[in-house]
Amino acid sequence: MNSSIYKRQNQHICPICGVTMYETGGGLTVLGNIVFHSVAAFIIWFAVTVGVQELLNLSNSASANFGLVILVLVTILYIAKRFFGFAISSLFKNRKPWQ
Structure with a gap:
């Protein structure tokens, strides 16, 4: 089924026994990634804002x-992890994150 949020997933079926051998494709489209990450960012921002307001008055x-500010920090860490392979644990080690 075609969707603007998800890519289509194809099942490859064995012609002899009729069992699904493997699946290809699938996942989020560019629009799906934008929607998913925007909703996640709003939830993080809202949770931190309400939590800090109640906790610190x-x-x-x-x-x-x-x-x-917290949302920007989380976004920077997410981009560093997703696109550059940088992990938070590498901040505490002497190794460089790309080695």
Whole structure:
């Protein structure tokens, strides 16, 4: 089934026994990635903002700014991990992340 969020997944069926041998394709499209990551970013921002506001008794604007800073940090770490293979544990080791 074609969708604007997911790529189509193909099943390769054995012509002799009729069992699915393997599957190819599938996953999120570019639009699906944008939607998924935008929703995840909003959830992280909202959770941090509400949590900090209740925990530290901050005003709405101060907690929103703090939530935005945390969201930017999480985004930087996510991009570093996903595209460059950088892990948080490599900050505490003497090895370089690309070795």
